């Protein structure tokens with residue numbers, strides 16, 4: 296039986312492991328911290344890119360595949376693990392997109408999405424929590440009622456539990472340090488807890504992926520991009536939909552809590568939060584849904600997105616080392632595009648028909664050269 300090691304127990308590592316173990320492969324995940332405690336824990340869980348028309352077709356292709364397959368997978372994980380990832384099809388209401396409306400409509404037609412234009416009384420029905428007394432509140436919006444969301448901390452807990460039941464070994468507090476090679480073939484991974492041998496190794500280390508690779512091999516630019524979030528302890532009904540306005544979004548959870556996100560900060564592996572951002576996010580939340588000012592902020596946190604130049608992840612074998620694979624660089628969309636990216640990688644590992652053309656995602660020499668370390672991510676997205 297084939298043995299595969301996955302470095303990183305975020306959503307990408309864990310979904311990859313699930314697909315492999317279901318095919319009878321023996322899988323060990325090596326995780327430097329605890330499973331599902333980094334970016335995949337911190338995110339908003341929206342199963343859509345925020346402004347999907349701003350992304351290239353390769354991102355859209357993965358997102359659409361994921362949107363089709365998530366409901367069934369999430370139900371399977373819920374039943375197997377006994378933990379509810381709280382998938383809800385809450386829909387997403389876009390506000391303040393007048394400047395991009397033509398682009399959005401053209402994109403919607405090309406990709407067969409259902410955008411519904413809403414204004415006046417209809418807007419009130421779609422999201423009663425908006426501030427209809429303010430002249431600044433937009434009178435028009437665009438609704439995609441099929442967009443769903445998951446609650447990240449529950450999703451990663453459910454996934455971890457599910458994997459343990461399926462027989463995946465998760466070595467936590469074990470850091471991958473280097474690769475064990477024989478000629479140009481990979482044989483395993485050297486960690487701070489000793490050597491692990493396998494037929495193939497997948498690096499799914501999120502924002503840390505390039506840092507591990509670049510010590511030994513060429514690596515594309517994958518760098519941490521911090522996002523700070525807050526959650527209000529509100530009651531059910533205060534917000535009905537995911538509402539996106541001027542780059543900020545509110546996400547209503549099943550129990551009434553409302554998440555507000557998020558910042559884009561380019562300051563290395565620092566995960567600290569600040570009072571200044573807390574105040575700014577609170578203000579933004581109350582601008583979108585004024586009633587949130589009646590509820591306390593329960594928590595503030597930050598996560599590190601695996602930033603890449605255009606948000607197109609690297610999925611495939613490393614050109615310099617046989618049997619070493621990468622699945623990383625999902626940037627702001629690791630949940631929505633992650634499922635398809637993991638299936639695409641597994642298709643390559645098992646040499647089976649690919650769900651979509653793998654070419655745009657491959658880790659080619661050309662991408663390694665073009666997506667160089669010197670590119671400033673804050674200007675490249």
Ligand SMILES: Cc1cc2nc3c(=O)[nH]c(=O)nc-3n(C[C@H](O)[C@H](O)[C@H](O)COP(=O)(O)OP(=O)(O)OC[C@H]3O[C@@H](n4cnc5c(N)ncnc54)[C@H](O)[C@@H]3O)c2cc1C
Nearest residue numbers: 303305307327335338339340341471501522598629630631
């Ligand atoms: C604030 C915020 C909001 C977001 N909102 C959304 C959203 O609404 N929708 C969406 O689709 N996406 C969203 N994202 C993005 C999404 O969360 C990420 O793209 C996704 O979680 C990346 O998953 P990952 O598994 O690659 O990374 P991670 O979850 O960071 O996992 C990588 C793991 O690898 C481990 N690791 C790294 N190096 C090593 C090593 N050398 N040895 C052992 N272990 C190692 C790390 O400890 C970590 O646990 C958001 C992200 C943030 C931060």
